[in-house]
Amino acid sequence: MSTQDSATTEGSVTFEQARENQRSLSPLPLSDEVPGWAPILDGIAPASSEQVRIERRVILRISPARPEGRLNLNADAPNPPRMRVVEKKMGKCIESARIGGVADRGEYLVMFMRDRRTVAAKLEKGCSPRDFYRGFYMENSEDGQICVKRDRLMSRSGAKCQVDSFRELVLEPVE
Secondary structure, eight states, rough: TTTSSSETTTTEEOOOOOTTTTTTTOOOSSSSOOTTHHHHHHHSSSSTTOOOOOOOOOEEEBBBBOGGGSSSSTTSSSSSOOEEEEEEEOOEEEEGGGEEEEEEOOOOOOOETTTOEEEEEEEEEOOOOOGGOOEEEEOTTTEEEEEETTTEEEEEEEEEEEEEEEEEEEEEEEE
């Protein structure tokens, strides 16, 4: 049998390897036991331990409140009662989707909610509500809320601050 012919061994066909002077045959082994292309293909195949993770980030933008958007309930009353603004305790979280606008008022960042409530947020020490006069950005949390000492608000100027406390601002008549 010549080197170019196939040899039959117990029912399986294997091809003999070519010799150096025979250029018409491949120098790679062609049997099932020793795959000739395995070293080449193993070099370009991805490792089995590699993983691909696709993540999605959602950034919320809270815009400044428009002054014409606020309704004065006492404007049509003939003798409007004297009112004062009172701070009331509230929970440690508010729903970020319910914020309609924001404004800076002294030491507080005032948030006007879509359900007509007004919430004052006291920022952590060293943060000025003035930095947030053009609104703020925040990453959307899994529960969709802004919570005290948890979430960071980012101003358009680059300041990053946490909220120390929330207070609801309500109007009460002066006695």
